Amino acid sequence: MSLRVxxxxxxxxxxxxxxxxxxxxxxxxxxxxxxxxLLFTNIYLLVxxxxxxxxxxxxxxxxxxxxxxxxxxxxxxxLIFVVNFFTGPLANAVALTLRFLLLMTTFSFFFMTTSxxxxxxxxxxxxxxxxxxxxxxxxxxALSFTFTTAVRLVPTMAxxxxxxxxxxxxxxxxxxKGNLFRRVRNYIPILIPLLLIAIRRSLELAEALEARGxxxxxxxxxxxxxxxxxxxxxxxGMSLAGMALSFWVFFHYRIPTI
Amino acid sequence: xxxxxxxxxAIMGENGAGKTTLAKQLNGLLRPSxxxxxxxxxxxxxxxxxxxxxKVGIVFQNPDHLLFSETVKEEVGFALKNFxxxxxxxxxxxxxxxxxxxxxxYADISPFLLSGGERKRVALAAVLAWEPDYLILDEPTxxxxxxxxxxxxxxxxxxxxxxxxxxxxxxxxEFVAECNPKVVLMSRGRIVAxxxxxxxxxDGGLIEKASLVKPQMAKxxxxxxxxxxxxxxxxxxxxxxxxxxxLLEVKVRVAQSS
Numbered sequence: 001m002s003l004r005v006x007x008x009x010x011x012x013x014x015x016x017x018x019x020x021x022x023x024x025x026x027x028x029x030x031x032x033x034x035x036x037x038l039l040f041t042n043i044y045l046l047v048x049x050x051x052x053x054x055x056x057x058x059x060x061x062x063x064x065x066x067x068x069x070x071x072x073x074x075x076x077x078x079l080i081f082v083v084n085f086f087t088g089p090l091a092n093a094v095a096l097t098l099r100f101l102l103l104m105t106t107f108s109f110f111f112m113t114t115s116x117x118x119x120x121x122x123x124x125x126x127x128x129x130x131x132x133x134x135x136x137x138x139x140x141x142a143l144s145f146t147f148t149t150a151v152r153l154v155p156t157m158a159x160x161x162x163x164x165x166x167x168x169x170x171x172x173x174x175x176x177k178g179n180l181f182r183r184v185r186n187y188i189p190i191l192i193p194l195l196l197i198a199i200r201r202s203l204e205l206a207e208a209l210e211a212r213g214x215x216x217x218x219x220x221x222x223x224x225x226x227x228x229x230x231x232x233x234x235x236x237g238m239s240l241a242g243m244a245l246s247f248w249v250f251f252h253y254r255i256p257t258i
Numbered sequence: 259x260x261x262x263x264x265x266x267x268a269i270m271g272e273n274g275a276g277k278t279t280l281a282k283q284l285n286g287l288l289r290p291s292x293x294x295x296x297x298x299x300x301x302x303x304x305x306x307x308x309x310x311x312x313k314v315g316i317v318f319q320n321p322d323h324l325l326f327s328e329t330v331k332e333e334v335g336f337a338l339k340n341f342x343x344x345x346x347x348x349x350x351x352x353x354x355x356x357x358x359x360x361x362x363x364y365a366d367i368s369p370f371l372l373s374g375g376e377r378k379r380v381a382l383a384a385v386l387a388w389e390p391d392y393l394i395l396d397e398p399t400x401x402x403x404x405x406x407x408x409x410x411x412x413x414x415x416x417x418x419x420x421x422x423x424x425x426x427x428x429x430x431x432e433f434v435a436e437c438n439p440k441v442v443l444m445s446r447g448r449i450v451a452x453x454x455x456x457x458x459x460x461d462g463g464l465i466e467k468a469s470l471v472k473p474q475m476a477k478x479x480x481x482x483x484x485x486x487x488x489x490x491x492x493x494x495x496x497x498x499x500x501x502x503x504x505l506l507e508v509k510v511r512v513a514q515s516s
Contacts, residue, residue: 160323166287167324169307170316171384172340189336192326196370200322 009069009111017231018060018113023122025232025239026110032239033106036246041095042255046102053105062112069108070101077101091257120148121226139215149205157198164193259442259449263391265423266414268434268455271444272469277427278319280444281394284425285314297392312341315390319397321381325369330361333369334383341388355387358413374401392423399430411437435459435473435492443468460490 018026033049040046057063077097084093123129123144133143168189169175175186228236249255261267269277282288283295286302295302297310318324327333331352338348356362359379364372369380378401385393395414399407414424414437428434434441434455441458443451451464458464460476472480472492479491487504491497 163318163320164323166282167316167318169287170285170311170318171324171337172308172311172388174306174308174340189324189326193323197322 009108010065011115012062012065012112013115014061014113016060016113018056019115021113021235022226022228022232023114023118024125024226025228025235026114027122028236028239030106030110032242034103035243037099037102039246039250040255041092041099041257043091043095043098043258045255046095046098050098050102050105053102053109057105057109060109060113062109065112066105066108069104073101073104089257095257116148116151117224118226119151120144121222121224123147124222125226140218141215141220153198153201156201157194160197161190161194164190164197167193259452261392261423261425263423264418264421265425266418266437266439267423267425267442268437268439269425269427269442269444270429270431270434270468270470271450275444275468276447277444278396279447281316281396281425281427284310284392284394285316286310287316308340311337311390312388313390314392314394315385315388316394317382317385317396317398319400321369321374321377324381324384325377328368329366330356330369330372330380330383331365333380334387337384337388343388351387351389355383359383359386360409375403375406378402379406390422392425393417395424395426395428397428397430398426399428399433407433429470431459431470431473435475436494438493445469456490456492456496459492 033053037046037049054063057066077100080100081093081097084096121144124141129143130140134140137143165175173186173189175190176183177186269280271277279288283290283302284297286305286307289295289303297305297313300310302310325333327336334352334355335348338351343351353362353365356365359382361376361379361383364376364380369377372380378398382395382398398410402410411433414426417424424439426434426439438455441451441453441455442449443458443464445468450467451458451461459470459473460480462472462480465472475494475497476490476492479487479497480489483489485504487500491500
């Protein structure tokens with residue numbers, strides 16, 4: 001079950017208008033959706049925000065995966081509903097469940113339609129992160145590079161993990177045998193090789209990077225430059241306006257749950 | 259495809275041809291989606307990997323995927339413990355296997371302190387220790403110097419003579435040529451040829467199909483056809499015998515004509 005939830009957060013390599021949006025603008029859209037959903041518990045508003053996502057998911061052609069991740073998240077939503085149903089009014093329970101679904105949808109939309117490379121480039125553009133990275137690691141691109149590398153290594157590690165499991169099962173290791181304590185111990189022969197492979201790989205990566213002159217001089221250029229297109233500006237403007245409106249309403253009016 | 263006890267088989271083919279997938283079918287790590295795999299008459303879909311591994315031992319290509327113990331001795335004994343051998347038997351088997359693979363002096367050393375080639379031999383020992391009837395070796399010659407390859411070959415032949423079946427997945431044409439086992443040639447997930455190494459490895463068309471190179475002797479003899487020499491020669495020993503005969507013949511003819 002848990003793996004299918006993650007499926008809804010994995011990048012799908014497609015070429016759609018949504019994939020081509022600037023990751024910074026898309027991230028602002030995520031924030032612009034989350035802020036009102038956290039400020040208010042109005043059911044109409046939450047349903048509205050949820051419905052706004054649907055055309056975006058359709059254009060991005062990730063609806064099927066989104067439904068999959070929702071189905072996998074049913075248990076958690078049910079839990080949220082039940083807990084809130086017993087501690088408060090029905091409308092509140094519905095609103096909080098909707099809020100959870102909305103947050104999940106928004107984030108899964110973002111991660112499904114933004115390639116890790118673009119995300120790395122976008123992080124590179126954020127002045128604060130560059131500053132922090134320079135102060136901390138001595139090089140402005142170091143943090144974004146760390147992030148992209150980590151994301152990149154996840155599939156490789158998954159393949160390694162499978163091979164290690166295969167190798168140890170071939171030596172008669174039965175993972176789901178014995179009591180709880182025994183089962184945890186069963187994972188030692190899996191975890192130690194995996195850890196060592198990861199350490200060895202990172203050392204090799206460091207050497208390979210140094211051999212190619214990393215970090216190089218400041219002012220590194222990249223093959224693909226992120227540039228705001230009119231649609232990105234529009235998205236940014238809408239998100240900022242939405243957020244400003246939400247805060248203004250939040251401080252001046254009380255919006256009922258239903 | 260059928261593997262009998264006492265067989266010596268090499269599975270060859272280009273990268274991604276399905277060699278390792280085939281090997282993993284043999285101890286139930288992968289189950290057939292079509293067709294049937296049986297080990298000693300038992301369908302692999304009805305037995306656990308641990309049960310099948312007792313008979314079919316797979317040595318994985320990269321020793322880093324399986325080494326995790328504090329000492330070489332423990333590493334080699336790990337599978338025996340899993341299979342429920344008596345402690346006394348384990349100690350004896352481990353000692354014997356280490357002796358046979360020239361690792362006895364490393365018994366109490368951490369496997370991680372050993373060189374790549376030595377780690378590879380520890381991985382082999384870890385499987386040989388429980389004396390499986392069928393031994394599957396994935397790329398056993400990578401990272402081994404010539405002397406170690408010779409030892410490996412002697413060792414495989416010795417196992418063969420004890421009635422064990424040895425299956426080797428490899429790219430190393432010269433090694434295969436020297437051993438002259440049965441060869442199963444794979445390409446794009448299918449078996450494209452089966453036969454004795456000297457037949458298969460001297461067939462230019464087949465070799466190209468599986469993205470291999472002919473062994474040097476086969477290259478040489480493919481160009482000596484006009485002197486009445488056979489083309490299906492792959493090993494040095496047979497080449498030497500044939501060439502000596504030819505030379506003798508020529509010598510006699512020269513002596514007669516003068």
